[in-house]
Amino acid sequence: MTEHKTCECLLDYFNDTLTDEEKSQFEHHLATCKDCRDELQELNMLTADLPFSAELTEPNEGMKDRILASVFEESEVPEETETPIVIKESKRRNYRWLQPLLAASLLLSLSANAYFYLNQNGQEISNPPREGTDEIVKQVQLAVSEGYEGTAEAAMIKKEEGMALVVQASNLKPLTGNEAYQVWLIDEAGEKFRAGTFRTNTEGKGAVTYSVNYEGEHNWTTIAVTLEPTPDSQQPKGDIVLASQL
Structure with missing residues (x-):
């Protein structure tokens, strides 16, 4: 899976809908991708204000x-x-x-x-x-x-x-x-x-x-x-x- 394709899994990882294997692959990617880490941190902060959360x-x-x-x-x-x-x-x-x-x-x-x-x-x-x-x-x-x-x-x-x-x-x-x-x-x-x-x-x-x-x-x-x-x-x-x- 390419780095770009892996980055596209961010929302599915945030929503906890990945399979165990996909989740493990993404967490490995997360350790090396500062952009994904920053975006995940921002998602966790922002969803506190959303009606659906x-x-x-x-x-x-x-x-x-x-x-x-x-x-x-x-x-x-x-x-x-x-x-x-x-x-x-x-x-x-x-x-x-x-x-x-x-x-x-x-x-x-x-x-x-x-x-x-x-x-x-x-x-x-x-x-x-x-x-x-x-x-x-x-x-x-x-x-x-x-x-x-x-x-x-x-x-x-x-x-x-x-x-x-x-x-x-x-x-x-x-x-x-x-x-x-x-x-x-x-x-x-x-x-x-x-x-x-x-x-x-x-x-x-x-x-x-x-x-x-x-x-x-x-x-x-x-x-x-x-x-x-x-x-x-x-x-x-x-x-x-x-x-x-x-």
């Missing part, structure tokens, strides 16, 4: 129980409660002019990672990632259900052509047979809408990007990930693995 607060036990107990109930959805997001304040304010560019780079990298996971598992993507004036309007960390393991983050992204949902998960249990993980959006009326399907790799990681373009007005209140027996369920059949209020 906000510290996510784990919901308390009471909220977690209410979310997991009511996700797929047909009864009235409880009053919406937002999980507070705390933004760190950076001391390096002279770098603020770089933040829009850095935010766009990180968002593009996240979309590319999702594309890689899906394409690796043979799934079609109708809208490949592209540059644009995108804005993150909601970001949540999903709570794991009892008896399962794993973590996931979800972001609702306002794009020029509509709304998109990005979900990244890790440490999920391996799939067997024709199983797949499916993402669902639930509105205030209790209706469930498919919002993407993904399979995990050998490390238990998976991701999906989905264009949310359902007809009519929808006030999305909940997002959930279920373990489905097949990847084509039109309504949830399997167990809830992760969920959160929006």
Whole structure:
């Protein structure tokens, strides 16, 4: 791998999406490349101010129980409660002019990672990632259900052509047979809408990007990930693995 090609792996190294072998190669390169070391240090400093790098607060036990107990109930959805997001304040304010560019780079990298996971598992993507004036309007960390393991983050992204949902998960249990993980959006009326399907790799990681373009007005209140027996369920059949209020 050429030095130039290795330098291009900086964002993937920063996002921790390289394989063990690629990570080892890049860290060897990092020891000899001052430009990459300086840029990595600047990334670590600047992301303290970015909305997408906000510290996510784990919901308390009471909220977690209410979310997991009511996700797929047909009864009235409880009053919406937002999980507070705390933004760190950076001391390096002279770098603020770089933040829009850095935010766009990180968002593009996240979309590319999702594309890689899906394409690796043979799934079609109708809208490949592209540059644009995108804005993150909601970001949540999903709570794991009892008896399962794993973590996931979800972001609702306002794009020029509509709304998109990005979900990244890790440490999920391996799939067997024709199983797949499916993402669902639930509105205030209790209706469930498919919002993407993904399979995990050998490390238990998976991701999906989905264009949310359902007809009519929808006030999305909940997002959930279920373990489905097949990847084509039109309504949830399997167990809830992760969920959160929006």
